[in-house]
Amino acid sequence: MSSGPTDQAEIRSGRYQVLTLICVSAAIAYIQRAALSVPAAEIARDLRFDDLARDMGWIQSAWYFSYAMMQIPGGWFADRVGSRRSLMIFCIAWSVATFLSAFASGFYSLLWMWSLMGAAQAGAFPSAAKALGRIFPETERARATGLLAAGMTIGGALAPILAGLILEALSPWAIAIGVDRWRILLASYSLPGIAWTIFFLAVVSARKLPDTDSHSAPRAPIQWSRMFRSMPMILLCSQQFFRAAGMVFFMTWFPTFLQKTRDVSLLGSGVLTTVAGVGGVIGSLTGGFFSDWLLKKTGRPRLSRQGIAVFGMGACSLLIILSFFAQSVHQSVALISLGAFCATFGGVSGYTVAISFGGRHVATVFSTMNMFGNIGAALFPITAGWLVARTNNWNLILFLFAGVMAIDAVCWALMNPKGPLFGDENEGS
Numbered sequence: 001m002s003s004g005p006t007d008q009a010e011i012r013s014g015r016y017q018v019l020t021l022i023c024v025s026a027a028i029a030y031i032q033r034a035a036l037s038v039p040a041a042e043i044a045r046d047l048r049f050d051d052l053a054r055d056m057g058w059i060q061s062a063w064y065f066s067y068a069m070m071q072i073p074g075g076w077f078a079d080r081v082g083s084r085r086s087l088m089i090f091c092i093a094w095s096v097a098t099f100l101s102a103f104a105s106g107f108y109s110l111l112w113m114w115s116l117m118g119a120a121q122a123g124a125f126p127s128a129a130k131a132l133g134r135i136f137p138e139t140e141r142a143r144a145t146g147l148l149a150a151g152m153t154i155g156g157a158l159a160p161i162l163a164g165l166i167l168e169a170l171s172p173w174a175i176a177i178g179v180d181r182w183r184i185l186l187a188s189y190s191l192p193g194i195a196w197t198i199f200f201l202a203v204v205s206a207r208k209l210p211d212t213d214s215h216s217a218p219r220a221p222i223q224w225s226r227m228f229r230s231m232p233m234i235l236l237c238s239q240q241f242f243r244a245a246g247m248v249f250f251m252t253w254f255p256t257f258l259q260k261t262r263d264v265s266l267l268g269s270g271v272l273t274t275v276a277g278v279g280g281v282i283g284s285l286t287g288g289f290f291s292d293w294l295l296k297k298t299g300r301p302r303l304s305r306q307g308i309a310v311f312g313m314g315a316c317s318l319l320i321i322l323s324f325f326a327q328s329v330h331q332s333v334a335l336i337s338l339g340a341f342c343a344t345f346g347g348v349s350g351y352t353v354a355i356s357f358g359g360r361h362v363a364t365v366f367s368t369m370n371m372f373g374n375i376g377a378a379l380f381p382i383t384a385g386w387l388v389a390r391t392n393n394w395n396l397i398l399f400l401f402a403g404v405m406a407i408d409a410v411c412w413a414l415m416n417p418k419g420p421l422f423g424d425e426n427e428g429s
Contacts, residue, residue, distance in 0.1 A: 015135050019144055021200050022128045023151030025091060028192050029121050030155030031162060032098050033063065035189050036114070038163040039182035046180050047106055059111050061378070063118035068374035074123025075367025076222070083131035083363070084204055086123060088197045094120035095193030102186035126367035133355035133362045139296055142305070145351035146288020149344065150281050156251065157277045160270075222361055223422065227368070232357065232417035236365075237372040239415070240350055242408035243313065245376030247343060249401050250276055252381040260394040262329040272333045279337035283344030287312065291348060301356075305349045306412050312346020313409035315339070320402040324395060343405060349412070359420030380404070 036043065040056045049055040078086040097117035104110035125148075132144045166188070167181055174181035227233055254276065255269035264272065287308065295304035319339035326332035350369070358365030384397045 015140075017203055018131065018135060019147060021196070021203060022087075022131065023147055025087070025124065025193075025196055025200070026128070026148055026151035027155030027158070028091075028196060029094070029124055030152050031159045032094065032117070032189050032193070033121060034156065034159035035098070035163060035186060036060065038160055039167060039185065042180070042182050043110070046182070047104065047110065049107060055107055059107075059114050062111050062115045064374060064378050065118075066115040067118035067122045068371050068378065070119040070122035071126070071367040071371035071374065072364065074119075075126035075363040075365070075370075078123055078127040078130050078363035078367075079222075079361050083127045083134065086127040086363075087131065088201060090120055090123045090127060091193045091197045091200075094124070095190040095197075098193070099187055099190035102183040102190075123363075123367070125370060126363040129351060129355055129358075129366040130363040133358070138301075138356065139292055141355055142291035142295070142348055142352045143288040145355070146284045146286075146291075146348040148351065149284035149288075149348055153277060153281045153284060153344070157274060157281070222364055227365070227421060230421055232415055233365070233368075233421060235411050235415040236350070236354060236357065236417075237369050239309070239408050239411040240369045240373035241376035242404050242411065243343070243347055243350065243376075244373035245380040246316075246401050246404040246408065247280075247340075247347075248377040248380050249384070249397070250280070250340065253384050253397055257394055257397055258329070258333070262332065264329060272329075275333060276337045276340045279339075279341040280344045283312075283341035284348060287345035287348045288352075290345070291352065302416060305353050306415055309346040309349040309412040310409050312342045312344075313405045313412060316343040316346075317402045317406040317409065320398060320405065324398055339405075346412075353415070353417070357417050357421055359422050361422060365421060 036056070036059065041052060043049075044052040044056055074086075074090070081089075094117050097113055097120055101110060101113040101117065104113055128148060129145075132141065132148065136144045163185065166185055170181040170184050174184060250273060255273050258264040258269040258272055291304050291308055294308070295301060298304065300307075316339040319335050319342065323332045323335035323339070326335055351366070354366045354369050355362050380400075384400055387396050387400060388394055
């Protein structure tokens with residue numbers, strides 16, 4: 001029996017309530033993963049590290065390594081137990097790992113606890129993608145994934161400012177009770193994830209929604225050989241590899257690039273990096289809505305998904321090259337910020353296509369794609385650093401970024417999946 005208008009309105013309202021909560025969880029996850037960046041020097045001093053850059057570098061890299069390696073197991077787990085359960089389990093797990101990190105006694109204990117936090121977060125976004133694919137129709141998925149991407153970007157932008165403010169506020173308390181303030185910071189960072197889990201369970205249980213954890217259809221085993229022989233799957237992973245490699249430029253070398261090439265101050269480079277980040281947030285939001293609008297207008301999924309990705313990555317590459325020729329730093333950053341906007345405007349298609357292409361195994365397909373993205377993100381800073389060390393030319397990073405985004409546009413132009421990877425479009429997602 002079909003549901004009435006009241007039920008349909010409640011379902012739609014419930015969808016966006018769940019989406020809001022998933023976006024909040026993304027922001028929480030990105031804030032927590034950056035928790036060590038601001039107090040890094042204090043942590044190294046209090047735990048008596050031999051070398052700040054080397055030891056903290058290993059700990060930060062260990063997070064990304066465990067995050068990348070646990071993508072596929074995390075996605076497989078989400079496909080097995082359902083998105084609702086997996087989201088809550090992963091959120092509790094990474095919150096507990098963050099809490100335990102506050103009790104680190106040395107390099108190795110912090111390394112293992114922080115790696116555990118990365119491993120727990122690995123399954124969160126495949127679970128989120130599976131949930132969005134289940135509760136949102138095809139014509140609304142791009143805006144949903146765009147909002148999710150915006151939540152990530154906002155969390156990343158807030159992380160350093162929030163950590164700095166909290167650490168300053170904690171100073172008198174830490175002195176009074178004789179506890180390192182970074183330990184209190186990590187312990188307090190575990191609370192939002194636990195509170196989110198409780199609230200998420202209450203909201204999802206109370207709303208009328210499509211069953212995000214439906215088990216009515218039998219689960220067929222994943223055909224791994226088919227997945228890795230699929231050209232659309234190869235291209236989907238490739239675009240994520242190159243796009244993530246390019247976009248990590250803003251979180252790694254961009255402030256230093258501005259300091260070295262445009263003689264910008266330390267504070268100024270931070271402010272201008274935030275400006276570029278704002279461009280990325282706006283691109284994520286508008287790209288998702290535009291993609292869904294174009295799909296409704298034309299009825300052509302390839303144009304509305306792959307088409308805007310080709311435009312976004314290609315335009316980003318061109319704008320980045322043009323920024324090299326800009327006369328002033330503000331003109332240069334304006335062009336780069338517009339490039340970031342274009343990249344995220346088209347970048348929402350990665351999540352949207354992965355959801356449709358994944359079918360019933362969307363979390364596994366999404367996590368595989370995301371694993372390659374994180375490998376690309378890990379390799380770009382190393383490659384860029386090596387390039388500068390060999391040539392002593394910081395501008396080459398800009399051209400490396402532009403080249404990576406141009407290759408990404410080619411991947412999108414070649415991609416044309418004809419349906420779900422495992423042919424299960426009628427089995428739900």
